[in-house]
Amino acid sequence: NAGVTQTPKFQVLKTGQSMTLQCAQDMNHNSMYWYRQDPGMGLRLIYYSASEGTTDKGEVPNGYNVSRLNKREFSLRLESAAPSQTSVYFCASSNRGRDTEAFFGQGTRLTVV
Amino acid sequence: QQQVKQSPQSLIVQKGGISIINCAYENTAFDYFPWYQQFPGKGPALLIAIRPDVSEKKEGRFTISFNKSAKQFSLHIMDSQPGDSATYFCAVGSAGTASKLTFGTGTRLQVTL
Numbered sequence: 001n002a003g004v005t006q007t008p009k010f011q012v013l014k015t016g017q018s019m020t021l022q023c024a025q026d027m028n029h030n031s032m033y034w035y036r037q038d039p040g041m042g043l044r045l046i047y048y049s050a051s052e053g054t055t056d057k058g059e060v061p062n063g064y065n066v067s068r069l070n071k072r073e074f075s076l077r078l079e080s081a082a083p084s085q086t087s088v089y090f091c092a093s094s095n096r097g098r099d100t101e102a103f104f105g106q107g108t109r110l111t112v113v
Numbered sequence: 114q115q116q117v118k119q120s121p122q123s124l125i126v127q128k129g130g131i132s133i134i135n136c137a138y139e140n141t142a143f144d145y146f147p148w149y150q151q152f153p154g155k156g157p158a159l160l161i162a163i164r165p166d167v168s169e170k171k172e173g174r175f176t177i178s179f180n181k182s183a184k185q186f187s188l189h190i191m192d193s194q195p196g197d198s199a200t201y202f203c204a205v206g207s208a209g210t211a212s213k214l215t216f217g218t219g220t221r222l223q224v225t226l
Contacts, residue, residue, distance in 0.1 A: 004156070033213060040122070042202060042216040043157070058213065090156050101147075102214060104156030 002026050006091050006105035013081045013112045021076040021108050023091030031094050032074035033058075033102065034066060036087040043090065049074055050096070081112045116140060119203050119217030126224050132190040134220045136203035139184065143205040146179065147214070148188045151200045160201070161188070193224045 007022045025032065030051045035043040035058075045058030047066040055066050063085060065077045074093075078085060088109050094102040118137045126132045136146075147162035163170045163177040163186065170177045176189040190197055200221050204214040 031213075035216075040218055042117075042119070042218040045213055045215070048213050059215075092156075101159045101162075104158065106154075106156050 004091055004093055004103050004105035006089075006108050008108060009106065010109050011111070013078075013110065015082060015112060017081050018077065018079050019081065020078075021089055021091075021110075022073070023075065023105060024073045025091075025093040025103070026072065027093060027103065028071070029093035029103075030071070030096050031100075032068065033092040033094075034064075034074070034076045035090045035092065036060065037090060037107070038087050046076065046089075078110075081110075083112045086110060086112045116215045117203060117205050117217040119220060121220060122218070123221045124223070126190075126193045126222065128193065128195060128224055128226050130193050130224075132193045132197070132222055132224070133187060134201055134203070134222070135185065135187045136217050137183075137185045138205050140205075141184070143207050145206040145214075146177065146186050147204050147206070148175075148177065149202045149204060149216075151202065151219075157202060190222075193222075195224045195226060198222055198224050 004025045033048040034046040037043045044060050049055045049068040052071045067075045088107045090107050091105045092102045094100045148160045149157035150160040151157040161172050161175050165181050174191045179186045200219045202219050203217040206214045
């Protein structure tokens with residue numbers, strides 16, 4: 001079972017460069033999420049998609065854009081990377097409804113220099 | 114504004130001891146309280162979760178205690194083992210919001226021999 005797959009696993013960007021983080025899930029989940037994890041700050045929600053065709057801002061959306069390409073795929077784009085975006089990024093998915101477990105990918109470690 | 118306050122930041126427990134991690138939340142609209150476990154280099158994974166209609170939930174060595182009036186919940190790990198060494202995150206969520214979660218800042222647990 002693949003679950004939630006993120007690519008790439010590691011990336012180094014120069015300030016001002018752009019890139020897209022890819023995420024795909026094979027559990028037929030409706031909802032998908034992008035979080036960033038920084039030391040001492042836990043996981044903070046960047047964007048989420050409740051269902052195919054919809055996206056909404058989370059707690060820290062500035063500097064990011066997302067695309068829910070289809071039910072399986074949810075990508076995160078950094079248009080002009082900044083050092084403050086150095087972080088570990090996690091994609092997650094879940095079904096709607098009560099007691100819904102969120103399943104996380106392995107993460108993408110991004111460094112912006 | 115921090116919606117979930119988690120303590121302690123780090124914890125060292127001897128093998129066989131009890132590990133206790135606490136979380137406090139502000140918004141009474143939250144009705145889903147999971148704990149996630151994360152090993153280095155991996156994504157978080159659901160450990161145990163509770164709804165506010167019960168005061169305690171036990172799964173093996175892991176127990177959540179929930180105090181609705183105090184807006185607090187805690188994770189107890191009985192007979193702690195070295196394999197429990199990980200970072201633990203509490204989270205809060207509410208039904209009808211696409212299951213998106215707000216996480217605490219995390220507790221790094223080390224279980225020594």
